Structure formats: C-alpha cells, structure tokens
Amino acid sequence: MHLAETGDLVLKPMIIETGKKNNKNILNYIFGAGSISELGSILERTSTNKDRSAIYIVDQFFEANLESLGKLPISGRDVTTYVNTENEPTTDYVNGLIESFLTDRTEEPFAVIGIGGGATLDVAKAISNLLTNGGHAEDYQGWDLVRIPGIYKIGIPTISGTGAEATRTCVMTHPPTGIKLGMNSDHTVFDQIILDPNLTKTVPLDQYFYTGMDAYIHCAEALNGHYRNAVGDALSSQVIKLCREVFLSDDMRSDENREKLMVASYLGGCAVATTYVGVLHPFSAGLSVVLGIHHGLANCIAMTAMGEFYPREVEEFWRMVQKQNVHIPRGVCEGLDRKQHDLLYESTIIHEKPLINALGDRFKSILTKSKVKNIFKSM
Ligand SMILES: [Fe+2]
Numbered sequence: 001m002h003l004a005e006t007g008d009l010v011l012k013p014m015i016i017e018t019g020k021k022n023n024k025n026i027l028n029y030i031f032g033a034g035s036i037s038e039l040g041s042i043l044e045r046t047s048t049n050k051d052r053s054a055i056y057i058v059d060q061f062f063e064a065n066l067e068s069l070g071k072l073p074i075s076g077r078d079v080t081t082y083v084n085t086e087n088e089p090t091t092d093y094v095n096g097l098i099e100s101f102l103t104d105r106t107e108e109p110f111a112v113i114g115i116g117g118g119a120t121l122d123v124a125k126a127i128s129n130l131l132t133n134g135g136h137a138e139d140y141q142g143w144d145l146v147r148i149p150g151i152y153k154i155g156i157p158t159i160s161g162t163g164a165e166a167t168r169t170c171v172m173t174h175p176p177t178g179i180k181l182g183m184n185s186d187h188t189v190f191d192q193i194i195l196d197p198n199l200t201k202t203v204p205l206d207q208y209f210y211t212g213m214d215a216y217i218h219c220a221e222a223l224n225g226h227y228r229n230a231v232g233d234a235l236s237s238q239v240i241k242l243c244r245e246v247f248l249s250d251d252m253r254s255d256e257n258r259e260k261l262m263v264a265s266y267l268g269g270c271a272v273a274t275t276y277v278g279v280l281h282p283f284s285a286g287l288s289v290v291l292g293i294h295h296g297l298a299n300c301i302a303m304t305a306m307g308e309f310y311p312r313e314v315e316e317f318w319r320m321v322q323k324q325n326v327h328i329p330r331g332v333c334e335g336l337d338r339k340q341h342d343l344l345y346e347s348t349i350i351h352e353k354p355l356i357n358a359l360g361d362r363f364k365s366i367l368t369k370s371k372v373k374n375i376f377k378s379m
Contacts, residue, residue: 040073047110053077057124059116091137118162122170128153146185155190161211163269210296215268216243221278225357235271247320278358282351
C-alpha cells in the first residue's frame, strides 16, 4: 500500500519541509519501583464504562507466574493473551491473534496493555493499530501507513534495552518476503507507559546484558551517523554514560543499576526516534531473519565484527562482556551455504536508511557482497 492509497485522512508526514523529523513523544509515563500498581487507576481514568473490556498482551515468560508482576486489575471481561517470544514476531503471528480476537468478541476493547520485552510490546502496538485500522499487519509495514489512531495502548516493559516502550515502530518479519520492518507511525507510539524497575529483577544475567546492550548500541550508532541532531545527541550521550555505569560496575543488576538501565532504554528509544541507527543493526537483522537469533543477542554477535566501523565501541563492548562475565557465541556463520549467505546479504542491505546514515548514499559500493559475507564469517 502506498501513502496515496490510504484514504481521505491527511497523514502527518514524518519529514517536514525543512527536512527535520517531526517527533512524537510518549504522552504519559510513570517511573519508579512499584509503579505497576498504578495500572488500575490509569485504566479507570481511560474509560468510565465499567462494562468495557481490555486486552492484555503478556510475555509467555509470565504465563506460569503472572502474580510475580503484582496484582493486575484483570477482570472477567478482559482477554489475556500470552505472546510466544521464542521466535521474533511475524506478520502471520499478529494476524492470527487479530483473527482470534475478532472471532471471540464483537465489541471493541477500550485498552490494549502490553507487558513484556520488546517483542511483546511490539505485538501489543501492532494489535492496537490493527483493531481500528483493519486489514493485515503487512499492509502497514513501512512509513506512515497507519491511517487512524489505534486502541488506547499502554506499555509495561519487563526487560530494559530495546527502547520499544518509546519508539514509533513495532518490528515484525513478513515470512513471504523475509523483510523485517515495522509499522513506523505516530499512531504506533504508546499513549501511556509504566516504567517499574522491580519488573526486571528476574531477568537472567545473559539476557539482561544482551538486551541492555541494545540501548548502548542504538546510541553509539546514532552518535556515529550523518543524521545527527542536538536532541538526539544529548539523549544518546546520556544513554552511553548510563550504560557505562551499569555494565562496567560490579553488579549490573543492583536496584540502582536496574533503574539506570530502564532510563537508558527509554531515552535510547527517544534518541533513535529522532535519528537512525547505523551499520550494526542491519547486520543484526540479517542474523535474526536468516538464523532466527533474537535481537539482543544478534546485536552482540554483530558487534564482534564491527571493528572497522565502530572501533572504540567494540573495544568497550569487550570490556563490558569481560566485566559481567557473559557468553557471546562465536562462529555462528561458519559452514553456511551460498544460498544462506545470499539471504544474509539481502536482509542486511535492505536497511537503506540506517546504512545511508552510517556510510552515505554509496553504501552499496562499500558493503559489497563479498565484504558482507566476510563480515558475517568473522562473527
Ligand atoms: Fe535495537
């Protein structure tokens, strides 16, 4: 679908006439330990109609122990769906969820509440948009294709780093094309987020590091790009500072460090919304699409091969890895066949905006097919 085909609504373009981005922030946020207990009063303020239902989209990690999140205001009318986060979200998966919601009930929910990591938050954003806009998830993959606001959406991250709580996108892979792309739209931004650092207490050590590094990497890439701006730079510099404090400390998961990383994740999402990422994320996307490696870990693996582009960051990354004693798998692209390398190349090079941000318009002459292959092989 093209912009001109989206009906009679005037879409607010992301790039305004001066070439600057027109940025949208989260409308409301609460930050602090225990703040998830405010969810009930937020929902009450959102709808005075006591008979309306909400949809809870929750990471499957909490299926066996939902009570570990505290007392959630889930009523008998509400629907709770656990998101399979073993694989990254696909358009088919989101379409399947929408179909089951539409089959099970006729009335529109008044709120969609996403509780979990980046993948779960992205699924919640996509569901909210699709319930009002209709059609399929893949119809809205791209820029500014979502026509009207989604259902009131609330995001509650339970792991820090992706910045999904702050961004105007929700990333999904479309299986027929293999394209990993989000619904980039102002309508994708959460109306409310709840940032409660108590919720990240149970995240396993390696996962905490892999996902947390996403915030560091977003901002390192932004600061090394061509499309810099003063707001993005200020946010990114603060994120890098917070990540250094967390990942070079003795206990990256202390109460104070979990607070810091949650702030870094949120600010990193805001920072990257004002600009673009760089070379690393396209390579990471290749690993996710072709080998099914999760985003945080794929980033860390891609980082090991980024010496040419981000030498200082690679050196600092290894110091953090050593300090926290986490495992970074090596040799993941050894023994791949030609077809797999072709796919890796295609799913990397397709990310033009970040690659132009990092390398300029002629990025394809720098990232030749054989060079891309060698970079993957060195991971
Ligand atoms: Fe990322």
